[in-house]
Amino acid sequence: MTDLIIRGRIVTPRGILNDGWVAVTHGKIQAVGDGPEPDAAEFHDAGDRYVIPGVVDGQTHAGSYLGLAGLEPTTRSAIAGGVTTIVDMPYDNPSPLSTPDHLTAKIDAIGRYAHADVALYATVMPGQPLDHIKRLEHGGVVAFKISAFESSPTRFPRVDAALTLDLLEALAATDLPVGLHNEDQEIVRSRVERARKAGLDGIAVHSQSRPPAAELASTAHFLELAAAAGAHAHIVHISHPRGFQIVDHYRQDGHRATGETCVHYFCFDPERDGAELGARMKVNPPIRPGMIEALWGDITSDRVAFVSSDHSSWPIDNKFTDSIFDAGAGVPGMETLLPAFYTAARARCTDAIRLTVDQLCARPARFFGLSQRKGAIVPGADADLTIFEEADVVWDSAKAQDGLRWSPYDGRRFAGRVTATFLAGRLAYDGQRVLNRPGDGHFVPRGSTSWFTGETNR
Numbered sequence: 217m218t219d220l221i222i223r224g225r226i227v228t229p230r231g232i233l234n235d236g237w238v239a240v241t242h243g244k245i246q247a248v249g250d251g252p253e254p255d256a257a258e259f260h261d262a263g264d265r266y267v268i269p270g271v272v273d274g275q276t277h278a279g280s281y282l283g284l285a286g287l288e289p290t291t292r293s294a295i296a297g298g299v300t301t302i303v304d305m306p307y308d309n310p311s312p313l314s315t316p317d318h319l320t321a322k323i324d325a326i327g328r329y330a331h332a333d334v335a336l337y338a339t340v341m342p343g344q345p346l347d348h349i350k351r352l353e354h355g356g357v358v359a360f361k362i363s364a365f366e367s368s369p370t371r372f373p374r375v376d377a378a379l380t381l382d383l384l385e386a387l388a389a390t391d392l393p394v395g396l397h398n399e400d401q402e403i404v405r406s407r408v409e410r411a412r413k414a415g416l417d418g419i420a421v422h423s424q425s426r427p428p429a430a431e432l433a434s435t436a437h438f439l440e441l442a443a444a445a446g447a448h449a450h451i452v453h454i455s456h457p458r459g460f461q462i463v464d465h466y467r468q469d470g471h472r473a474t475g476e477t478c479v480h481y482f483c484f485d486p487e488r489d490g491a492e493l494g495a496r497m498k499v500n501p502p503i504r505p506g507m508i509e510a511l512w513g514d515i516t517s518d519r520v521a522f523v524s525s526d527h528s529s530w531p532i533d534n535k536f537t538d539s540i541f542d543a544g545a546g547v548p549g550m551e552t553l554l555p556a557f558y559t560a561a562r563a564r565c566t567d568a569i570r571l572t573v574d575q576l577c578a579r580p581a582r583f584f585g586l587s588q589r590k591g592a593i594v595p596g597a598d599a600d601l602t603i604f605e606e607a608d609v610v611w612d613s614a615k616a617q618d619g620l621r622w623s624p625y626d627g628r629r630f631a632g633r634v635t636a637t638f639l640a641g642r643l644a645y646d647g648q649r650v651l652n653r654p655g656d657g658h659f660v661p662r663g664s665t666s667w668f669t670g671e672t673n674r
């Protein structure tokens with residue numbers, strides 16, 4: 217007997233079933249169809265709302281502030297945002313995931329805290345021998361991430377070119393991407409110092425203080441090291457279209473190169489929004505002036521591997537500083553990723569829901585080796601399903617589940633909202649409250665799907 221039938225407009229890889237249904241048994245999708253549905257123990261009618269695969273957020277920072285316990289509020293917020301899998305970055309407070317012991321502790325914390333499924337990035341520390349790499353790989357991490365810029369010497373250090381090359385060589389024979397936080401340290405430090413001396417302190421100077429040259433030179437430098445090593449190089453946040461051009465050149469030369477952008481880079485513009493938002497829109501690399509439509513063009517022309525949230529759970533106090541240079545970088549985004557992307561797509565193209573599912577579900581699942589289980593409504597996949605309603609909604613972070621009570625999107629209009637989220641076939645969010653419990657989410661190890669040999673174009 218089928219456990220659950222969900223009826224609605226089912227968004228599948230082959231098209232939308234307007235009078236469709238999804239049958240769920242033992243937490244997995246058993247069948248997908250349209251017209252009369254099979255009998256089931258439980259029935260959920262989504263009416264004319266979309267039923268989409270649960271979102272896979274390819275870039276989340278759950279532990280930057282609260283450490284591993286940050287998995288609880290972040291994944292609670294994820295479930296409310298229709299995000300059923302987060303790919304968590306390694307930069308946990310006080311120290312990042314760079315050893316097998318930390319991996320074990322984090323998997324244990326997922327079992328205690330997570331409302332959503334969690335896949336994991338790992339990293340390496342400066343001076344650390346690379347003998348942990350294989351054990352982290354065999355332990356199921358989906359990717360590695362390093363930074364060319366030191367945000368914190370202990371939590372988020374800079375990895376120099378020599379260690380970067382060693383890491384790329386160590387991973388060259390695998391499908392694991394090596395992600396880069398792409399900012400040149402010397403240029404940024406020098407320009408920030410210069411701006412401080414000139415008495416500049418507002419969001420308007422943020423982009424200049426970490427100029428495109430610092431981002432793009434760091435991107436190119438890393439891609440060249442990866443090309444030499446033969447590894448998969450991934451730029452985790454590209455804020456400027458030139459970044460995608462550089463990545464494209466490397467790919468056309470036959471190298472494994474990819475680039476990602478985050479939803480805020482094409483939702484905000486410092487010249488339009490800076491006066492209102494100030495440090496509330498501070499992220500690194502900075503949101504650039506005048507780039508919204510060009511970045512959107514990169515998405516629709518297939519240059520962007522996938523779009524992510526780059527969520528971090530900073531309390532608002534972290535933003536209330538006299539100078540922009542002292543404010544924390546990063547924004548909460550678990551509950552705004554899906555509606556913000558959909559809204560941007562709806563304003564510009566006719567097939568908004570399919571583009572949304574492609575960029576937020578299918579592509580990140582394939583990228584991180586998760587597509588046997590995640591990212592598409594197909595038989596055999598996990599029954600992680602999000603019900604999404606077209607609606608005119610004004611975002612209010614006071615009603616969000618992240619507990620942070622601030623968002624750069626406060627007061628903005630979205631063209632839709634999440635009305636329910638199912639995790640492994642169980643209702644986890646009903647549009648008002650998160651119903652599942654910490655520990656209902658699970659660690660998801662990397663599977664065997666590969667980005668460069670997959671069934672689609674990249």
Ligand SMILES: [Zn+2]
Nearest residue numbers: 275277305526
């Ligand atoms: Zn990030």
